[in-house]
Amino acid sequence: MSTQSLLATVPRGLADLAAAELAALGAQDLREHSAAVAFSGTLETAYRACLESRLINRVLLEIARFEAPSTEAFYRLAREVPWGGHLAAGTSLACEFTGRHPTITHSHFGALKLKDAIVDALRAASGARPDVVRDRPGVRVHAHAHGTAVTLYLDLAGESLHRRGYRGEALAAPLKENVAAGVLLRSRWPQLAAEGAQFLDPLCGSGTLVIEAALIAADRAPGLTRSYFGFLGWRGHDAALWRRLCEAARARCRPPSADQPALRGRDRDPAAVRAAVANAERAGIAPWVRFEVGPLEAARPAGAGSGLLCTNPPYGARLADLAAARAVHRQLGAVLREHFPGWRAAVLTGAPQLGMELGVRAERTHTLWNGAIECRLLRMRIEPGSLRQPGTLAREDSPLAETPGARMFANRLAKNIKRLRGWAEREAVSCYRLYDADMPEYAFAIDRYVTVDEALTWLYVQEYAAPRTIEAEAARRRRGEVVASLPAVTGVPRERIKLRTRRRTRRGEQYEKVGGEGAFHVVSEGGLKFRVNFTDYLDTGLFLDHRLTRERLRRAASGARFLNLFAYTGTATVYAAAGGARSTTSVDLSNTYLDWARRNLALNALVGPRHEFVQADCLQWLSEAMRAGHRYELIFLDPPTFSNSKRMQGVLDVQRDHRALIEQCMPLLSPGGALVFSTNAQRFRIDPELETRYALRDISAATLPADFERNPHIHRCFELRAR
Numbered sequence: 001m002s003t004q005s006l007l008a009t010v011p012r013g014l015a016d017l018a019a020a021e022l023a024a025l026g027a028q029d030l031r032e033h034s035a036a037v038a039f040s041g042t043l044e045t046a047y048r049a050c051l052e053s054r055l056i057n058r059v060l061l062e063i064a065r066f067e068a069p070s071t072e073a074f075y076r077l078a079r080e081v082p083w084g085g086h087l088a089a090g091t092s093l094a095c096e097f098t099g100r101h102p103t104i105t106h107s108h109f110g111a112l113k114l115k116d117a118i119v120d121a122l123r124a125a126s127g128a129r130p131d132v133v134r135d136r137p138g139v140r141v142h143a144h145a146h147g148t149a150v151t152l153y154l155d156l157a158g159e160s161l162h163r164r165g166y167r168g169e170a171l172a173a174p175l176k177e178n179v180a181a182g183v184l185l186r187s188r189w190p191q192l193a194a195e196g197a198q199f200l201d202p203l204c205g206s207g208t209l210v211i212e213a214a215l216i217a218a219d220r221a222p223g224l225t226r227s228y229f230g231f232l233g234w235r236g237h238d239a240a241l242w243r244r245l246c247e248a249a250r251a252r253c254r255p256p257s258a259d260q261p262a263l264r265g266r267d268r269d270p271a272a273v274r275a276a277v278a279n280a281e282r283a284g285i286a287p288w289v290r291f292e293v294g295p296l297e298a299a300r301p302a303g304a305g306s307g308l309l310c311t312n313p314p315y316g317a318r319l320a321d322l323a324a325a326r327a328v329h330r331q332l333g334a335v336l337r338e339h340f341p342g343w344r345a346a347v348l349t350g351a352p353q354l355g356m357e358l359g360v361r362a363e364r365t366h367t368l369w370n371g372a373i374e375c376r377l378l379r380m381r382i383e384p385g386s387l388r389q390p391g392t393l394a395r396e397d398s399p400l401a402e403t404p405g406a407r408m409f410a411n412r413l414a415k416n417i418k419r420l421r422g423w424a425e426r427e428a429v430s431c432y433r434l435y436d437a438d439m440p441e442y443a444f445a446i447d448r449y450v451t452v453d454e455a456l457t458w459l460y461v462q463e464y465a466a467p468r469t470i471e472a473e474a475a476r477r478r479r480g481e482v483v484a485s486l487p488a489v490t491g492v493p494r495e496r497i498k499l500r501t502r503r504r505t506r507r508g509e510q511y512e513k514v515g516g517e518g519a520f521h522v523v524s525e526g527g528l529k530f531r532v533n534f535t536d537y538l539d540t541g542l543f544l545d546h547r548l549t550r551e552r553l554r555r556a557a558s559g560a561r562f563l564n565l566f567a568y569t570g571t572a573t574v575y576a577a578a579g580g581a582r583s584t585t586s587v588d589l590s591n592t593y594l595d596w597a598r599r600n601l602a603l604n605a606l607v608g609p610r611h612e613f614v615q616a617d618c619l620q621w622l623s624e625a626m627r628a629g630h631r632y633e634l635i636f637l638d639p640p641t642f643s644n645s646k647r648m649q650g651v652l653d654v655q656r657d658h659r660a661l662i663e664q665c666m667p668l669l670s671p672g673g674a675l676v677f678s679t680n681a682q683r684f685r686i687d688p689e690l691e692t693r694y695a696l697r698d699i700s701a702a703t704l705p706a707d708f709e710r711n712p713h714i715h716r717c718f719e720l721r722a723r
Contacts, residue, residue, distance in 0.1 A: 001042040003028070005062040007153065008037045010055055013368025014182040018055040025049055043238060046156055047245055050231070051223035054181035054216070057160045060142055060153035069148045071103045071113060078117035078143070078152065084125050086154060088235050091138035093118060093130040096155075098651065099145035106660040107651045108619040114143050114152075135159075138233025158230025165225035166211065166283035168275065174205070175312050175348070177222070179370045180212040183377055186366055187346035189308055193217040196260055198307025198343075202299035202335065203328070204265030207276025207291060209310050214263050214280070214288035218256070221249040225283055255287055261302055262290040269293075296331050299339070306342045315351035326357050333358035333390050336382050345380040356476055359390030401488065406481035409442045410489045417490065423706050431523050431532075432707040433544055434490075437464065442478055447544060448490075451521045452529060458521070459492050460534050461499045498534040522603065526551055528574055529603040531596060541569040541596060545714045546638075549678055549703045553636055554579035556674065560633035563587070563668065565618045570597025572636045577606040581634070587614045587621050619652070622664040633673040635665055641681040654679050659687040662720065666694065675720045678703075684716045695721045 006027075010018040015032045019039075023030060025048045027039040041049075049059045064081045068074035087093065095118070097110025104110040115132055118141065123129045130138075140155035162178040184190075189199070193216060201209045215222055223229075224246065231237050256262075267273050276291045301307065313332055315325045329349070336345055337359055349355055350373045355362065362378040363386070369375065380386060400406055416434050424432055435446040443464040450457050463479060479499075487494055520531045525547060532540040550572055553562075557579035564573045567586035570593075577584050588594050594613045601611055614621060618639070639661060643652040654661075658679065665675055676699075690696055696718055703717045 001044060003040050003042055004046065006039055006041055006046055006049075007060040007062070008039065008049060008053070009057040009060070010035060010037060011057065011176070011179050011182065011369050013366065014055050014179075017182060017185050018053070021053055021055055022049060025052060043236075044241060044245070047231070047238075047242055050157055050161065050229055051245055051249060052221045053161060054185070054212070054222055055178050056157075057162060057178065058155055058157040059161075061156055062151060063141075063154050064152040066150055067148050068145075068150045069102070074101070074104060074110075074143075074150060075113050075117045077150075078114055079121045081118075081121070081152065083118050083121050084235075086141075086235050087118075087122060087130055087139050089126060089128050091130055091233050091235075092133045094132065094134055094137035094140045096140070096142045097145070098142070100147065100656075101145035101150070102148060104145065106619075106657045109660060110143060110145070112623075114141060136228050137230075140230050154230070154234060156229065156231045156234075158228055158232075161223065161226075163226070164222050164283065165227060166279050167206065167208075168278050168282060175208045176370055177208055177212060179348075179368065180208045180312075181216070181222070182368060183209065183310065183312075183346060183348050184213055184216060186368075186377055187308060187310060187344065187379055189213055189310070190216055192308050192344070196257075196305075198261045198302055198305060199263040200299065200301070200307065200309050201265045201311045202267075202296050202309065202332070203311045203313050204267050204276055204291065205269075205272050205312075207265050207272075207279050207289075209312065210263055210265035210276065210289050210291070211280055211283050211285060213310070214285035215283065217260075217263065218253055218285050218288055220253045220283075220285060224249055224253075253284075260288075261305070261307075263288055264302060265289065265291045266294045266299060267291075268295045296328070297335060299335050301340060301343070306344070308344045308346065309336065309340055310346040312348040313354075315349050315354055325351065326354055329354040329357035330359075330390055333360055336360055336380075337387055340382050343382045345378075345382060347378045347380070348375050349378065350375045356473060357390050359387060361386045400477070400480045401484035403481055405441070405478065406485050409439060409482060410485040412438050413446070413485070413489050420707055427706075428527075429525070429547070429707075431525055431542065431544060432705070434459075434707075436708070436711050438710060442482060444482055446486075447540075449521070449523050449532060449534075449540070452524050453522060456496060457490075457492050458534060459486060459490060459497045460540055461486070461497060463499065500538075526554070526575065528578055530571060530574070530600050531569070531603065542571055543568075543680075545680075545705060545708050546571070546678065546703075547705050549676065549715075549717055550575040552699075552703060553634065553676065556634055557581040560673075561585075561631065561670070563630075563632040563635045565622075565635065565637045565665070566639045567597055567613075568593050568638075570594070570600050570613075572638070573597060573611070574600050574604055574606065576634065576636075577601060577611060578604060583610040583612070585612045585614060585632075587616055587618050589615065589617055591615050619661075619664075622661075622668075626664065626667055630668055631670045631673075632668055633670050635669065635673070635675045636678075637661065637665055637675060638678045641679065654681050655684060658684075659690055662690060663693075666720065666722065669722060671722070673721070676717065677720065678715055678717045680715045682713060686716070686718060690720070693723070695723050 012035045015037055019030045019032050019037045022037060022039055026045040027041045029040045031038040046059055066077045068077055095111045095115040097107045097114055119129045140158055142153040142155050144151050162176045164177050199213050204210055265276055270293050273291045273293050280286045280289050313328050355378050360380045362380050364379040366377040413435050430450040433447050437443045445462045447460040486497055519535055520533050522529050523532050530542050532542050553572055554575040557576035560581050562576040562581040562584045564586045567588040570586050573584045573586045586597050594615055639654050641654050699719050700717045708714045
């Protein structure tokens with residue numbers, strides 16, 4: 001069997017473990033990268049990686065490598081690959097493009113050119129073309145560019161291998177299965193399981209950590225529950241080899257021994273426990289596990305002997321209220337110290353500062369990523385020498401309010417309130433920013449909202465995550481000083497102050513739900529009403545810095561056909577409709593946000609067939625709209641800074657891709673029409689080529705509200721028209 005060049009992609013922070021795993025599966029010539037492992041191996045090695053790896057995302061088989069200095073060269077060389085040896089007649093196809101290429105500056109465009117090359121080659125050879133599908137294709141082809149060097153891969157996994165196939169219900173903020181396995185391997189669970197150790201996750205949710213621990217203890221290959229792999233539709237697939245490997249993996253599975261304690265999970269949510277039980281059944285390891293409903297504070301060992309307590313407690317972005325997340329960590333620490341002496345503990349947290357609340361010193365700390373979230377894995381031994389005083393939770397009557405730092409912060413906030421109050425009353429603005437990291441050591445953004453019906457004032461407080469150079473204890477103390485100061489300075493009671501940590505990230509997290517309270521409030525802006533949510537999402541649903549941009553759209557919308565791309569909650573659409581737009585079209589990938597947009601329009605009695613809502617990848621939709629001949633007098637384009645949604649074709653980077661996006665929009669403009677492009681990307685620079693092709697005007701300063709004047713880079717905004 002010949003040796004092939006292969007690449008395994010892995011979650012960041014786990015490449016070393018993945019390399020060791022691959023070596024045990026027969027891989028050779030291993031080369032680690034930050035989020036991948038390159039190796040060589042036979043088809044059997046590749047199949048075993050797909051079937052048995054607990055850590056890998058994808059297994060990519062190299063099928064071509066070439067230098068392509070231009071888009072035309074890329075298409076020509078990709079077309080020359082003998083695709084008939086990979087796709088049989090009737091096989092469906094999907095294409096992906098990543099990396100940086102000098103002329104292919106948009107991943108979606110690169111994927112389309114790759115698709116065109118493959119389809120044209122097959123049609124020329126056989127007269128038939130494959131169907132192109134996004135989900136679970138017969139063959140998925142991946143192109144990666146490093147400058148002009150391009151490598152083409154066949155994706156043998158087809159979709160990420162973390163999708164084991166056992167998860168039926170995904171509760172809020174699920175831990176990826178392969179990240180859970182990485183936590184267990186880092187925590188020496190295979191060795192502990194072999195010694196008959198107990199296992200407990202007292203905050204188990206849908207049971208991912210417990211199930212992965214059982215799969216390891218049972219020596220059950222994680223791929224046995226999957227029904228789909230990318231090689232099943234590949235013409236080079238060796239079905240007999242695959243059957244043999246699967247049979248061998250099944251034969252290796254073992255039942256729990258008589259003296260093996262059950263691996264336990266518990267959660268206070270009965271729905272989560274029901275989901276965990278069902279997931280364990282589907283995973284084929286039900287005899288190994290036991291799930292029970294119960295609060296964290298009642299967690300105890302199951303009899304004598306030590307074990308591993310391993311958990312992923314909720315943190316600020318998941319619980320919405322950072323104070324509540326801190327309380328959970330503190331309770332977990334109390335349970336560990338009082339009831340689990342002699343045990344090992346592994347705590348994965350997305351908010352490293354909360355580790356201080358456990359009151360247990362970590363013997364090892366590891367950084368790894370759960371999707372886009374940077375996490376810390378804290379490994380601890382629960383013994384007298386590791387215990388310490390946990391961090392203190394700030395209260396409104398806390399002495400922290402009287403520290404010099406808290407008084408300085410309170411004085412600055414009071415000055416801001418006094419300065420902005422008159423402006424807000426004159427301009428009839430009820431939702432605005434009070435403070436935005438005015439003092440760098442107190443890096444918070446504080447927004448004031450007043451609800452329409454109850455006339456209640458709320459504070460939405462976002463803490464910018466402290467850089468690694470800041471000690472966790474110092475960051476915790478400053479947070480406590482801010483929380484302790486706010487009620488007295490603003491007059492807003494603690495229960496109407498919502499605090500969360502906001503990491504500076506490129507990954508478009510405003511499209512992710514992080515809570516489940518479902519508490520919506522109605523606020524007013526510009527004489528219009530909008531629904532906002534302070535707990536469940538990374539943004540409230542109303543971007544306050546776009547207030548003047550929305551008003552500008554309202555003035556320009558009279559009689560216009562209006563297009564809102566990356567529409568989010570449709571606030572710009574509401575303004576355009578209120579300004580007399582002839583029709584509106586709102587396009588977004590998230591049905592949740594489109595429903596929010598519909599409700600915002602309905603709040604303002606702006607309903608009817610002239611308002612269209614389209615759930616679609618905006619990049620794909622633009623191509624279809626050009627072919628269909630759609631035209632608009634006014635377009636608002638406000639893409640996320642970065643997006644790699646699983647439902648989206650390719651990856652969007654606004655700095656890299658804004659020119660391509662704008663050039664796709666401009667043909668949709670009617671004569672005399674205008675495109676308004678806005679971005680919140682820090683250090684954004686407009687492509688100078690756009691200024692030569694279109695009449696372009698920088699309107700950033702004109703769209704900067706008074707409450708954001710201290711941060712003139714909060715957004716960049718441009719108006720473009722055809723020359």
